[in-house]
Every structure is written in structure tokens, then in C-alpha cells.
Amino acid sequence: MPSDKDWFDRFVIGLPERRLFKFLAARILVPFWAWWTPVKPLPGGPHPSAQPGDNLQCMMNLIMPLKDKSAVGRAKAAGAIAANKDQIYAGLNNVGTVHFARFVIVGDNICMFSVYDGDFTNYIRDFIATIGSVFNAVVELVEGGEDVIPCEHNAEAFIEWVHARDLYQVPDTATGVLRDQEALKGDKAASGDDDLDLLPRRLTLQLHANPNVSLGSGYRAYPGYSAAQIRKQLGIGW
Amino acid sequence: MSAEFDAADVQGNILRGYRKLRVRHLMLEIADRIAARRWLAASTSGRDEGIPQITRGSWGDAKPDSCFNIGLTYEGLQALGTPGSSLKTFPNEFIQGMSARALKLGDVGKSAPEKWPSPFDDPRRIHLIATIYADEVAQLDQVQRRALADGNALRLLGTREGCCFPDDQVHFGYRDNITQPRFAEVHDPQRYDDGQPMAPLGTVLLGYSTNFEGLKWRVPQPDALGLNGTFNAFRVLEQDVVGFEEYLDRTATDLLANPQVDELLPRGAEAKIASSRRAALRELVAANLCGRWRDGTPLALSADAPDPGVDRTKFDYADDSRCPYGAHIRRCNPRGGQIVQRVANNSRRLVRRGMPYGPAYDPEKPDRAKIERGLLGNFIGASLGAQFEAMSCDWLNLGLQDPRVTGSNDPIVGANDTETSWFDLPLKSGATIRLRGLPRFVHTRGGAYTFLPSLSAIRFLGAL
Numbered sequence: 001m002p003s004d005k006d007w008f009d010r011f012v013i014g015l016p017e018r019r020l021f022k023f024l025a026a027r028i029l030v031p032f033w034a035w036w037t038p039v040k041p042l043p044g045g046p047h048p049s050a051q052p053g054d055n056l057q058c059m060m061n062l063i064m065p066l067k068d069k070s071a072v073g074r075a076k077a078a079g080a081i082a083a084n085k086d087q088i089y090a091g092l093n094n095v096g097t098v099h100f101a102r103f104v105i106v107g108d109n110i111c112m113f114s115v116y117d118g119d120f121t122n123y124i125r126d127f128i129a130t131i132g133s134v135f136n137a138v139v140e141l142v143e144g145g146e147d148v149i150p151c152e153h154n155a156e157a158f159i160e161w162v163h164a165r166d167l168y169q170v171p172d173t174a175t176g177v178l179r180d181q182e183a184l185k186g187d188k189a190a191s192g193d194d195d196l197d198l199l200p201r202r203l204t205l206q207l208h209a210n211p212n213v214s215l216g217s218g219y220r221a222y223p224g225y226s227a228a229q230i231r232k233q234l235g236i237g238w
Numbered sequence: 239m240s241a242e243f244d245a246a247d248v249q250g251n252i253l254r255g256y257r258k259l260r261v262r263h264l265m266l267e268i269a270d271r272i273a274a275r276r277w278l279a280a281s282t283s284g285r286d287e288g289i290p291q292i293t294r295g296s297w298g299d300a301k302p303d304s305c306f307n308i309g310l311t312y313e314g315l316q317a318l319g320t321p322g323s324s325l326k327t328f329p330n331e332f333i334q335g336m337s338a339r340a341l342k343l344g345d346v347g348k349s350a351p352e353k354w355p356s357p358f359d360d361p362r363r364i365h366l367i368a369t370i371y372a373d374e375v376a377q378l379d380q381v382q383r384r385a386l387a388d389g390n391a392l393r394l395l396g397t398r399e400g401c402c403f404p405d406d407q408v409h410f411g412y413r414d415n416i417t418q419p420r421f422a423e424v425h426d427p428q429r430y431d432d433g434q435p436m437a438p439l440g441t442v443l444l445g446y447s448t449n450f451e452g453l454k455w456r457v458p459q460p461d462a463l464g465l466n467g468t469f470n471a472f473r474v475l476e477q478d479v480v481g482f483e484e485y486l487d488r489t490a491t492d493l494l495a496n497p498q499v500d501e502l503l504p505r506g507a508e509a510k511i512a513s514s515r516r517a518a519l520r521e522l523v524a525a526n527l528c529g530r531w532r533d534g535t536p537l538a539l540s541a542d543a544p545d546p547g548v549d550r551t552k553f554d555y556a557d558d559s560r561c562p563y564g565a566h567i568r569r570c571n572p573r574g575g576q577i578v579q580r581v582a583n584n585s586r587r588l589v590r591r592g593m594p595y596g597p598a599y600d601p602e603k604p605d606r607a608k609i610e611r612g613l614l615g616n617f618i619g620a621s622l623g624a625q626f627e628a629m630s631c632d633w634l635n636l637g638l639q640d641p642r643v644t645g646s647n648d649p650i651v652g653a654n655d656t657e658t659s660w661f662d663l664p665l666k667s668g669a670t671i672r673l674r675g676l677p678r679f680v681h682t683r684g685g686a687y688t689f690l691p692s693l694s695a696i697r698f699l700g701a702l
Binding site for chain 1: 329330341342344346450451452453454455456577578579580581582585621623624627628631632635636638640641642644645653658
């Protein structure tokens with residue numbers, strides 16, 4: 001009951017909503033924490049699983065900052081996709097493990113979102129082998145892209161580069177974030193470093209180090225089927 | 239950037255098998271960096287005294303009595319003092335090591351690296367794996383003594399020893415060692431046309447064109463270190479022979495009561511396979527799980543019974559092939575058959591050099607105590623990620639290559655769980671009988687990713 005709390009309790013409880021506190025938390029407290037207890041950005045992509053069914057319809061969410069941060073730069077990116085539309089369709093068809101691929105411009109980033117089956121590195125490698133030129137045309141416009149193109153001659157480095165830009169997929173369970181951070185540090189679950197009270201701080205620090213994330217690993221309205229299973233079922237060849 | 243190919247610069251077990259009767263793998267830790275470098279330099283000195291000489295790919299017809307080869311782990315390269323600028327040019331999967339890739343390889347549950355026995359329980363200490371091939375144990379002992387004479391260089395952490403069975407048989411009773419990739423540059427009288435395209439040298443050596451058109455794997459730098467080298471997935475794979483035979487028993491009994499059994503095995507057809515209908519069904523199931531009858535006859539050519547007259551190697555998976563889509567050999571290498579990943583036909587091929595370990599199982603004399611037996615396997619390819627791992631995770635343990643097997647694991651080597659596993663036995667009508675409850679028959683008991691350096695690279699490392 002409110003009447004049980006004295007003015008100090010009410011002050012403390014109301015703190016997070018005060019503008020001064022919000023300012024201090026965002027500009028001073030979090031950067032200080034991040035400096036004091038550095039947190040590595042968690043790796044992107046789906047969580048690996050030993051269950052075959054979990055490895056279907058995986059999400060890739062690439063956010064790639066454009067070199068040219070102007071309307072002209074954005075138009076160039078739009079043009080690169082449009083010019084390669086036929087090749088993209090051919091690639092999707094030949095790689096065989098992709099459900100959807102979407103290109104989106106948000107701010108000064110070109111984003112590539114896709115849904116694919118199986119292992120990430122195999123997916124990207126097969127794409128390089130099939131339509132590497134499309135990757136080259138897009139990545140050329142992206143910050144740091146020049147180091148890994150032509151992708152056909154830098155397959156391993158290109159795959160790592162793409163993986164580094166794939167968004168971390170925040171697990172659905174609260175403890176998942178703690179577990180991922182332990183795994184990144186090489187700790188085992190039994191290390192005791194999994195205090196639930198620390199979850200808000202851990203999540204805040206992770207989002208400080210890793211400002212763009214995917215919430216969950218994509219939610220499906222039906223169980224995972226491979227692209228080829230769907231195509232076969234629909235009688236359209238695979 | 240295709241280098242001029244020189245077989246003398248390549249370790250001898252990569253392009254051709256020695257076909258010796260015995261093998262011994264020595265898991266070694268580098269005790270002292272300087273002494274280990276001296277050891278490496280001595281192993282390529284050409285003086286056949288002291289440290290055993292590395293067997294080269296140019297052994298021609300004069301096969302040595304004993305052969306000696308080495309592989310280095312990432313930790314081994316570090317321990318030798320390989321410069322950081324070089325180390326970072328190695329592929330990620332090799333840097334991380336086999337135990338870090340457990341999920342991709344299906345090394346979970348009882349096969350998880352945390353369960354591996356010594357010396358594989360402490361993978362960071364395994365720096366170098368030296369492998370000796372010979373026909374006699376005394377020869378293995380002698381080469382081992384020479385290799386370990388300088389106790390300052392290398393410390394022995396453990397050994398694993400294998401021995402061939404007659405007629406190329408392996409545990410589970412199948413005939414093995416039937417096909418390997420063939421290379422245009424290498425004359426191997428034991429390998430003749432198997433109907434599969436010749437493998438480009440880049441399948442198995444760094445610095446050459448690969449099966450992916452226009453795609454090349456990064457050669458670890460400098461070239462003296464990376465060129466003509468390759469990568470190996472060394473695996474200690476325990477085989478549950480008793481479990482496998484019991485599964486065949488159970489399945490044969492179940493099938494006898496199945497209404498479709500006469501389509502699977504028409505009345506009277508059992509005579510061509512075994513002495514009784516039940517025994518014939520056992521063998522029929524064993525053949526379907528593998529894709530070959532136990533004598534090596536491929537189901538693709540002879541699906542009704544084993545036939546010593548058919549070619550064991552020259553076949554393909556046509557649309558009407560009667561080899562199950564999920565059979566072990568078809569999953570590992572779909573040859574020219576239709577697969578989902580159209581660019582991947584022939585791109586994930588591996589050179590396999592394996593030998594059984596542990597005594598052969600004799601059903602007449604069941605084991606009185608727990609005996610471990612299995613396969614010491616080397617799975618060699620220029621890209622662990624694009625070949626060994628790609629095959630393991632997408633093909634063996636997900637079945638992504640064919641919508642009819644997606645969601646199932648390889649029936650023989652896959653990470654099966656009796657609760658969820660299944661395998662479809664094809665019938666002539668196109669229908670199938672679904673088998674369920676396959677347990678996991680093969681468990682990983684150790685292993686390491688190693689780099690198999692060229693002779694030039696061994697000299698380079700020796701001179702660091």
C-alpha cells in the first residue's frame with residue numbers, strides 16, 4: 001500500500017522515471033559499467049542445436065553500414081539490388097536451402113534478412129559459389145567490404161565477415177542471455193556466474209556493446225520444414 | 239594460383255593409401271620448442287637414422303616397410319612459435335579445434351568432448367599427432383622408439399592402435415575401402431574409373447582449384463607453410479557392434495509381422511540372401527542402412543541380393559535407384575544424384591584413411607566384459623568447413639540434401655536418439671516401410687583437427 005512507503009521509498013521507486021536519473025544512467029552509469037566490466041558482443045546467428053528440426057528455417061539478419069551515408073549512397077544500394085534481381089532469383093533456386101531473402105534500407109544501412117535451412121557457413125559458401133557477384137556488388141558499397149571481395153577468392157574471410165554482421169539472437173528465456181555470456185567467456189554452466197539479479201545489468205551492457213539485436217530467433221506459425229520439403233509437397237520441384 | 243604439383247612435397251598418406259596392416263597414432267605434446275623444431279628439421283633431413291623420415295607422396299612402387307606422417311594442431315603450431323601473422327591465416331574451424339565444433343559434428347551426449355578419455359580430455363595439450371603404418375607391431379615399436387628418442391622435444395600423451403581385418407572388413411561386418419576420390423595428377427593402380435568425375439587436386443591440397451567453380455580456399459601464409467598442405471579430422475569412433483546386431487534382430491522380427499513384408503522381400507527371394515527368411519531380412523536391413531550389402535555390392539546396382547559379379551564402384555543414383563535416400567554411403571556422397579544443394583554434388587568429398595581398432599566381434603563368443611572397438615579414422619580435405627563439417631552437420635545429421643530424409647540422421651554413424659530416429663526402407667512400388675527407434679551405433683571417443691603440412695612446411699617450421 002502506498003501509505004506504507006515514506007517519501008524516501010517513493011523517491012527511490014520513482015527514480016528510473018526521472019529525467020535527471022535517465023540522463024545519468026544512459027550517459028554516465030552505463031558507459032562507466034561498460035568500461036568497468038567490459039562485455040564482448042555475443043556472436044550472431046541462430047543458436048546451434050543438436051536436434052535436426054531446430055536447424056531448419058534459421059534467420060539471418062545482416063545490418064551493413066553503407067560507406068556513402070547520403071541519399072545518393074542509399075540509391076546506389078537500391079540500384080545494386082535491382083540490377084541483380086534475376087541473379088538473386090537464380091541463386092535462391094540453385095542454392096536450394098533458402099526460403100526468403102529480403103533487402104531493406106534502414107538509416108544508412110543496407111540490411112539483408114533471410115530464412116535458410118541448415119548450417120550458416122554452408123549456406124553462405126553455397127551462395128558465394130552460385131552468385132558471388134551479387135554479394136560483391138552489395139558488399140562493395142559497405143564499410144569494410146573491400147577487404148573481403150571478391151568473395152570467391154576470400155571465401156573463409158567473407159563468411160566470417162558476414163557472420164560478424166549477423167545480429168545476435170536474444171534467447172527467449174531470461175537465463176539464455178546469461179548462458180550465452182558464460183559460453184563466450186568459456187565458462188561452464190556450473191560456474192555460479194548466473195545470478196538472475198544481474199540479468200537487467202547484463203542485458204543492458206550487452207545492448208550497449210551490441211546495439212542491434214534480434215529478439216528471439218524468429219517465431220514460426222508452424223513447425224520447421226525445409227524449403228525443399230515445402231517445394232516437394234507443393235509439387236513445384238526441388 | 240595453381241602451384242606446380244610435386245608429389246615429393248606432399249605427405250605420403252594423403253593422395254594414396256599405404257595399405258599396411260597396422261597403424262599407431264601417437265598423441266604428442268611439444269615439450270620444448272627449440273628441440274621440437276630440431277625434431278621437425280631432422281624428420282625431413284633425408285638421413286634415415288635417428289628421427290624417422292616423413293614418408294612423401296612420391297613413394298612410387300617402392301613402398302617403404304614402415305611409413306611415418308605427422309599432423310599439427312593449432313596449439314601445436316602455437317607451441318612451435320609460428321608467428322601470429324601466420325596463425326591468423328588458418329581457418330576458423332581449425333583454430334577452434336574439434337572439441338569446440340562438437341555440436342556441428344553431432345558430438346553430444348555420450349559422444350561429447352567432456353566425456354572423451356585421455357589424452358583427448360585435454361585437447362589443448364595435443365600438439366602433434368604422429369602416425370606410423372607398418373605390417374608388424376615390432377616395426378611400429380621401433381619407429382616409435384626412434385621418434386621419441388629425444389625426450390626434450392616431444393612428450394607422449396597417449397596412443398591409439400589399429401589393425402586391418404581380412405578382406406577389408408570393418409566392424410559391423412561391411413567391406414570397406416572400396417572407393418576414394420581419384421586425382422588426375424596421381425596415378426594409383428588400385429583406383430580405376432568409378433564413374434565419378436576426377437576430383438580436382440584442390441579437394442585435398444591447399445593451393446589448387448576446388449570443385450566449386452572459381453572458388454579457392456585460403457592458403458595459410460606464408461606459402462612455404464600452407465601450399466601442398468591439407469587438413470585432417472582425426473576421429474576415434476567407437477562402434478557398438480552388439481547394439482547394431484541386436485537392432486537387426488529386432489527389426490527382422492518386427493518386419494516378419496509387417497503386412498508389407500512380402501513386397502520388401504518376396505516369398506522365396508530369401509534364398510539368394512541367407513538360409514532363413516529372418517536372416518535374409520536382417521541382411522536386407524543392414525544393406526539398406528549402409529547402401530551396400532556387407533560384401534560391398536552397392537544397392538544402386540543390386541538391390542535384391544548381394545552379387546559378387548557387379549562392379550562395386552561404378553554406379554550413380556538415378557531417379558529410380560533402389561538405394562535408400564538415407565543410406566549411409568548415399569548421405570556421405572550423393573555422387574551425381576539429385577540433391578537440394580545443387581552446387582554441392584562432388585564438392586564435399588573426403589579422402590578417408592581408416593583402420594579398425596579393438597578385436598573383431600564374434601557372435602559365437604559374446605564379449606564377457608566391456609570391450610571397446612571401432613574405427614580410427616582420418617577424414618582429409620583441403621577445407622574442414624566445406625567438406626568434413628558440411629557433410630557432418632547438413633548431410634549426416636540433418637538430411638538437408640533430400641526432402642525425403644530431412645529431419646533424420648544417418649542410420650549408421652548419425653547422432654540418433656531412439657525416441658526420434660527413423661529410416662525409410664524403400665519398396666518397389668515407391669512406398670516405404672518406416673523403421674523407428676534406431677539407437678546411436680557410433681560414438682565419438684576422441685579426435686583432433688590437424689594440419690598436415692607439406693615437406694617444405696615441415697622444413698619451414700623446423701627453421702623457425
